[in-house]
Amino acid sequence: MIKPEALLRPTPAGLYCPPGDFYVDPVRPVDRAVITHGHSDHARAGHGAVLATPETLAIMAERYGAGFAGATEAAAYGKPVHRDAVEVTLVPAGHVLGSAQAVVAWKGLTMVVSGDYKRRRDPTCAAFEPVPCDVFITEATFGLPVFHHPPDSGEIARLLRSVAQFPERSHLVGAYALGKAQRVICLLRAAGWDKTIFVHGALERLNRLYEDHGIDLGPLEPATVATKQDFAGAIVIGPPSALQDRWSRRFPDPVQAFASGWMQVRARARQRGTELPLVISDHADWDELTATVDELRPGELWITHGREEALARWAQLHDIKARALALVGYDDDEEDG
Amino acid sequence: MRAFAELLDRLSLTASRNAKLTLVADYLRETPDPDRGWALAALTGDLSFAAAKPTFIRKAVEDRMDPLLFRWSYDYVGDLAETVALVWPARPGANREPELAEVIDALRGATRPEVQQLIEGWLDALEPTGRWALLKLMTGGLRVGVSARLAKQAVADLGGVPVSEVEEVWHALHAPYEDLFSWLEGRSDRPRPDSPGRFRPTMLAQALDEAVDFGRLDPADYAAEWKWDGIRVQAVNEEGVRRLYTRNGDDISKTFPDVLQVLDFEGALDGELLVMGDDGVASFGDLQQRLNRKTVDAKLMAKHPAGIRAYDLLAEGGEDTRVLPFRDRRVRLEAFVGRLATPRIDLSPLQPFETWAELAALRASPPPGDPQIAEGLMLKRWDSLYEAGRPKGPWFKWKRDPFLIDAVLMYAQRGHGKRSSFYSDYTFGVWTQVEGKRALTPVGKAYFGFTDEELKLIDKFVRDNTLERFGPVRSVKAQPHFGLVFEVAFEGLQRSTRHKSGVAMRFPRIHRIRWDKPAGEADELATLERMLAQMEKVSAPPAP
Numbered sequence: 001m002i003k004p005e006a007l008l009r010p011t012p013a014g015l016y017c018p019p020g021d022f023y024v025d026p027v028r029p030v031d032r033a034v035i036t037h038g039h040s041d042h043a044r045a046g047h048g049a050v051l052a053t054p055e056t057l058a059i060m061a062e063r064y065g066a067g068f069a070g071a072t073e074a075a076a077y078g079k080p081v082h083r084d085a086v087e088v089t090l091v092p093a094g095h096v097l098g099s100a101q102a103v104v105a106w107k108g109l110t111m112v113v114s115g116d117y118k119r120r121r122d123p124t125c126a127a128f129e130p131v132p133c134d135v136f137i138t139e140a141t142f143g144l145p146v147f148h149h150p151p152d153s154g155e156i157a158r159l160l161r162s163v164a165q166f167p168e169r170s171h172l173v174g175a176y177a178l179g180k181a182q183r184v185i186c187l188l189r190a191a192g193w194d195k196t197i198f199v200h201g202a203l204e205r206l207n208r209l210y211e212d213h214g215i216d217l218g219p220l221e222p223a224t225v226a227t228k229q230d231f232a233g234a235i236v237i238g239p240p241s242a243l244q245d246r247w248s249r250r251f252p253d254p255v256q257a258f259a260s261g262w263m264q265v266r267a268r269a270r271q272r273g274t275e276l277p278l279v280i281s282d283h284a285d286w287d288e289l290t291a292t293v294d295e296l297r298p299g300e301l302w303i304t305h306g307r308e309e310a311l312a313r314w315a316q317l318h319d320i321k322a323r324a325l326a327l328v329g330y331d332d333d334e335e336d337g
Numbered sequence: 338m339r340a341f342a343e344l345l346d347r348l349s350l351t352a353s354r355n356a357k358l359t360l361v362a363d364y365l366r367e368t369p370d371p372d373r374g375w376a377l378a379a380l381t382g383d384l385s386f387a388a389a390k391p392t393f394i395r396k397a398v399e400d401r402m403d404p405l406l407f408r409w410s411y412d413y414v415g416d417l418a419e420t421v422a423l424v425w426p427a428r429p430g431a432n433r434e435p436e437l438a439e440v441i442d443a444l445r446g447a448t449r450p451e452v453q454q455l456i457e458g459w460l461d462a463l464e465p466t467g468r469w470a471l472l473k474l475m476t477g478g479l480r481v482g483v484s485a486r487l488a489k490q491a492v493a494d495l496g497g498v499p500v501s502e503v504e505e506v507w508h509a510l511h512a513p514y515e516d517l518f519s520w521l522e523g524r525s526d527r528p529r530p531d532s533p534g535r536f537r538p539t540m541l542a543q544a545l546d547e548a549v550d551f552g553r554l555d556p557a558d559y560a561a562e563w564k565w566d567g568i569r570v571q572a573v574n575e576e577g578v579r580r581l582y583t584r585n586g587d588d589i590s591k592t593f594p595d596v597l598q599v600l601d602f603e604g605a606l607d608g609e610l611l612v613m614g615d616d617g618v619a620s621f622g623d624l625q626q627r628l629n630r631k632t633v634d635a636k637l638m639a640k641h642p643a644g645i646r647a648y649d650l651l652a653e654g655g656e657d658t659r660v661l662p663f664r665d666r667r668v669r670l671e672a673f674v675g676r677l678a679t680p681r682i683d684l685s686p687l688q689p690f691e692t693w694a695e696l697a698a699l700r701a702s703p704p705p706g707d708p709q710i711a712e713g714l715m716l717k718r719w720d721s722l723y724e725a726g727r728p729k730g731p732w733f734k735w736k737r738d739p740f741l742i743d744a745v746l747m748y749a750q751r752g753h754g755k756r757s758s759f760y761s762d763y764t765f766g767v768w769t770q771v772e773g774k775r776a777l778t779p780v781g782k783a784y785f786g787f788t789d790e791e792l793k794l795i796d797k798f799v800r801d802n803t804l805e806r807f808g809p810v811r812s813v814k815a816q817p818h819f820g821l822v823f824e825v826a827f828e829g830l831q832r833s834t835r836h837k838s839g840v841a842m843r844f845p846r847i848h849r850i851r852w853d854k855p856a857g858e859a860d861e862l863a864t865l866e867r868m869l870a871q872m873e874k875v876s877a878p879p880a881p
Contacts, residue, residue: 145402145406146424148465255356266349269350273753275356276347310406
């Protein structure tokens with residue numbers, strides 16, 4: 001059996017595959033890249049050639065402009081492509097629209113780079129598919145036993161209850177522009193909120209992209225002063241950074257909400273001045289991480305970023321060989337999550 | 338339990354008083370008896386049972402999970418109750434979630450070992466927010482930023498009555514307060530507030546507006562006395578029931594057994610709680626050593642003996658004297674205090690005056706002794722009845738002018754709620770010598786005293802002149818040739834080991850923004866030290 005490091009190895013630029021001569025989610029410009037999903041810490045501009053799902057390529061083009069890479073190749077979910085002798089298959093990861101795990105196979109060895117993923121249902125993207133493998137390379141953003149994301153319908157119900165309790169105030173929901181914002185909107189629609197939702201300008205292009213991919217977001221309007229809208233009783237969605245910026249001053253006595261897995265920890269909510277924390281995450285929580293590893297029982301578990309030491313400890317307690325790669329450059333911060 | 342947990346969760350992150358009132362009132366409206374009554378008792382601090390020790394909870398969780406994973410989790414979360422609530426391994430098929438009343442009922446009858454067993458079963462049945470609320474309830478002290486006063490205000494809002502009506506009956510009631518809710522919802526009469534030892538809602542004064550009020554008020558209508566610098570209390574002894582209350586009706590009897598002991602009378606006094614040494618009244622700092630303690634030891638009581646300086650008489654021998662005019666109450670008070678054979682209850686003397694100018698002179702230069710550290714003067718209409726709340730007209734407080742210094746803005750922190758997009762909490766400093774160089778040392782923090790327009794300007798200054806960012810805090814450029822000077826007003830100074838500068842301000846606020854003043858000309862720490870020495874000289878015993 002060949003060693004896994006012969007197929008994929010951590011380097012400062014990211015995971016590198018020598019026999020296929022490509023990187024997965026490189027953090028600096030490289031000749032050949034496989035991109036798992038469109039979040040900016042994983043999908044950067046300036047690579048020579050990019051292999052990704054059609055949705056991820058569309059997201060990258062929307063964010064960076066059409067010339068974001070020298071060449072692009074779209075790989076649909078489940079359709080194997082070759083990089084020299086290496087077979088690469090993109091499989092749904094359930095993280096955001098177009099997100100994929102990269103299944104890398106060579107000489108009988110299969111390694112799965114999960115990218116970022118979650119296991120629960122998300123109306124805005126295809127669900128995670130477990131792939132049996134020799135080495136499972138996982139993220140661990142929420143790799144501590146404190147993270148148990150509650151059902152998202154319950155979190156949305158808390159938001160709607162607050163809107164009913166404080167009809168004179170507006171509710172500002174901080175949500176990452178790619179994925180989280182559209183998921184929150186879909187969840188609100190599923191909970192019966194059919195009024196216009198106001199959105200920050202930074203969300204508009206990605207909202208349109210999601211709608212172009214068949215995800216119905218219902219009536220949206222820009223939250224601009226020009227609309228002279230009375231925002232009392234309204235739900236407004238913006239990127240997390242805008243919530244504490246001067247942008248938020250146009251709203252009447254806003255209730256600051258924030259949709260993020262980090263909101264599980266009260267101190268994090270308090271530190272940001274979040275009044276209504278909504279624990280809605282696009283990452284796997286502790287239970288999903290451990291259940292996934294348990295389901296796959298890989299020969300080896302590699303952990304890319306996040307809280308590697310706790311997940312490694314769990315794997316050790318469950319007789320699974322684990323290795324923390326400590327890759328740098330992937331945001332473990334609260335904007336995403 | 339779920340609704341109560343959700344309430345605590347929201348309260349713990351809500352800064353605005355109005356929003357808190359809405360949350361509590363909505364909960365009380367929507368939750369059935371007896372759960373809501375127990376929740377109210379928890380919020381007002383009127384619940385007691387054998388509490389669980391945090392060490393037990395830690396041990397219980399470590400029996401169920403890898404101690405190393407627990408330790409990492411605890412390191413990350415930083416709060417034991419919250420960590421346990423989050424990491425407690427869920428047990429599928431555990432019991433149904435308990436109702437709050439069930440939890441309280443069981444706890445009130447349980448011994449400590451029984452309590453521990455109960456908690457484990459409940460933790461299995463609850464979800465994380467419920468577990469967090471349960472553990473907060475169990476280990477004592479909810480600490481969700483709700484005072485007993487605020488909870489009572491929410492109760493009053495529920496029934497559309499003034500909070501004083503709730504306060505007056507409060508000490509005649511017992512959790513879960515079904516008679517209280519029944520009255521507020523119009524299903525029965527108001528409970529009778531006549532239990533012995535009860536609290537009588539306090540009468541408060543309006544701030545005097547010198548520019549307006551002296552023109553329209555007749556000095557002959559008013560009595561004047563010093564506004565002593567302690568805490569306002571009500572001391573009651575009725576049919577052997579002795580109580581000491583704050584002005585909001587919080588029972589602080591346990592904190593001041595020495596005061597309770599000297600209440601050898603039948604009636605209710607309104608007065609100022611002060612530390613009384615052999616040489617007169619001590620500073621507020623000394624009183625602070627005695628406040629907010631659940632228990633008190635003899636040494637502390639001997640070091641800082643507390644007593645009452647009486648302002649008013651609310652009841653005497655079963656008679657309600659609040660319906661009498663101040664003039665008559667005062668005569669009764671003087672006789673009442675005169676009969677007491679203790680130096681620990683004395684009389685707040687009236688200050689005779691003919692004209693407002695005469696009174697102004699007294700306020701500007703108080704005579705030697707206790708008045709030197711008074712907070713200012715009180716004016717009370719001779720014909721005023723003792724009314725609950727803050728009626729307009731009968732009583733005025735006329736505080737002495739605050740102390741002022743010029744300080745330089747050093748750090749700004751983002752505010753909460755309405756102000757969360759503004760840098761609205763300011764740490765300011767004065768100049769001192771550090772290793773031979775002139776440098777700023779922080780001396781206080783203030784977040785009010787400016788208008789919304791001024792806030793916008795300061796916010797812009799902070800954003801334009803940020804040096805570093807630490808989470809919600811920014812350090813601001815502050816050098817002798819560049820910086821923003823605040824004229825800071827404060828009520829007094831105390832020595833402090835917690836502040837690097839060694840001094841702590843009482844009630845600091847921004848008095849004026851000195852856009853015009855060069856930062857280098859702000860005050861020196863030495864100025865504050867001189868002020869402090871002056872204040873200490875006044876309250877120290879006179880030289881032999």
